[in-house]
Amino acid sequence: MAKTHQSQATGLRASNTTISQTVKTRVMETKNEELTAQRSLEIISQTLEESRRRITQGSWKGMMLWGVSVMIIALVVGHLWKNSSMGTGANGLWGLLGVVHIIKTRYLQNKPKLPVTFVSKTIGQVWSSMGIIGGSLGFVLIFISFLNNTIAIPISHISPNIIYVYFPITSIMILFMGIAGMTTGMILHSRAITVCCYVAGILGCALALLFRGPYEMVVLAGVAFVGLVLPALIIKQKEV
Amino acid sequence: MFKPLNPLLHSELRLAVMSILIGIDEADFPYIKEQTGATSGNLSVQIDKLYSVGYIDVEKTFRGKRPATICRITDKGSQAFEEYIDALRSYIK
Numbered sequence: 001m002a003k004t005h006q007s008q009a010t011g012l013r014a015s016n017t018t019i020s021q022t023v024k025t026r027v028m029e030t031k032n033e034e035l036t037a038q039r040s041l042e043i044i045s046q047t048l049e050e051s052r053r054r055i056t057q058g059s060w061k062g063m064m065l066w067g068v069s070v071m072i073i074a075l076v077v078g079h080l081w082k083n084s085s086m087g088t089g090a091n092g093l094w095g096l097l098g099v100v101h102i103i104k105t106r107y108l109q110n111k112p113k114l115p116v117t118f119v120s121k122t123i124g125q126v127w128s129s130m131g132i133i134g135g136s137l138g139f140v141l142i143f144i145s146f147l148n149n150t151i152a153i154p155i156s157h158i159s160p161n162i163i164y165v166y167f168p169i170t171s172i173m174i175l176f177m178g179i180a181g182m183t184t185g186m187i188l189h190s191r192a193i194t195v196c197c198y199v200a201g202i203l204g205c206a207l208a209l210l211f212r213g214p215y216e217m218v219v220l221a222g223v224a225f226v227g228l229v230l231p232a233l234i235i236k237q238k239e240v
Numbered sequence: 241m242f243k244p245l246n247p248l249l250h251s252e253l254r255l256a257v258m259s260i261l262i263g264i265d266e267a268d269f270p271y272i273k274e275q276t277g278a279t280s281g282n283l284s285v286q287i288d289k290l291y292s293v294g295y296i297d298v299e300k301t302f303r304g305k306r307p308a309t310i311c312r313i314t315d316k317g318s319q320a321f322e323e324y325i326d327a328l329r330s331y332i333k
Binding site: 035037038039040041043044047048050051052054055109110113114115116117118121 | 245250251252255256259260262263264265266267268271275276303304324325328331332
């Protein structure tokens with residue numbers, strides 16, 4: 001008997017919910033008919049603004065993650081390069097950036113996905129292009145260095161002497177980071193990002209040429225701080 | 241002279257959905273629901289209406305193991321939205 005009452009009550013509640021949903025829909029339809037031109041414009045501008053705000057919210061997190069990752073790896077690589085038998089081989093640790101990317105992707109897999117905008121897509125493509133060129137350059141140089149152990153690569157056919165080329169990979173990578181960062185700043189209309197990345201790119205590029213060897217990594221860590229961590233902190237500050 | 245307003249867009253929720261989709265490549269159902277504050281049922285109905293006239297594309301897919309509904313604005317939808325804004329301007333002037 002009690003069970004019958006319970007099921008009747010549940011049924012009533014369910015039908016009430018359906019009725020209230022129908023009423024809500026009707027109210028919405030009635031509202032639609034009363035929608036004025038002014039209100040339409042309000043809806044459009046409010047929705048666009050809220051959507052823009054929601055999408056840019058937390059955009060500093062990516063910059064912070066990559067900035068801190070590059071800083072830590074650069075300092076570890078620099079330390080091992082100078083103080084261990086690994087020498088330049090310590091640069092292999094840059095592969096850890098790939099691990100960071102995989103962990104980030106796994107972590108974000110179960111989080112609600114933010115929509116892709118033209119701006120976010122363009123910024124992603126700028127940094128991807130930089131990453132692809134930088135990564136490919138690294139592989140090409142590793143290949144050449146292996147080749148160089150057995151075959152001397154002359155740069156001039158006229159000179160009888162074999163001349164080896166010094167390729168300032170760290171300076172070039174810093175320059176790439178500067179260009180990509182400045183482009184990001186300009187797309188986002190952020191003076192902070194643009195200026196920070198300009199300073200980091202130009203100064204870092206010059207310093208990495210001056211301090212060759214393990215100290216290039218200290219310069220790179222500084223560039224990651226000025227060009228990525230600092231702008232991320234500025235953006236975060238503005239959000240609050 | 242007032243231009244006629246497209247009745248399919250002249251609705252609070254449908255207009256909000258179109259406004260969200262106009263500035264982005266695609267959005268999933270929970271995002272649109274969160275942005276509009278609408279109920280799932282009502283939002284489904286309005287999305288179906290926009291889909292049936294070809295203003296948006298709806299893709300039912302999976303993200304990992306979870307089902308996901310992805311919405312995208314079509315060229316026809318963008319054009320209709322532009323025309324709606326033009327028509328609104330004539331009312332505001």
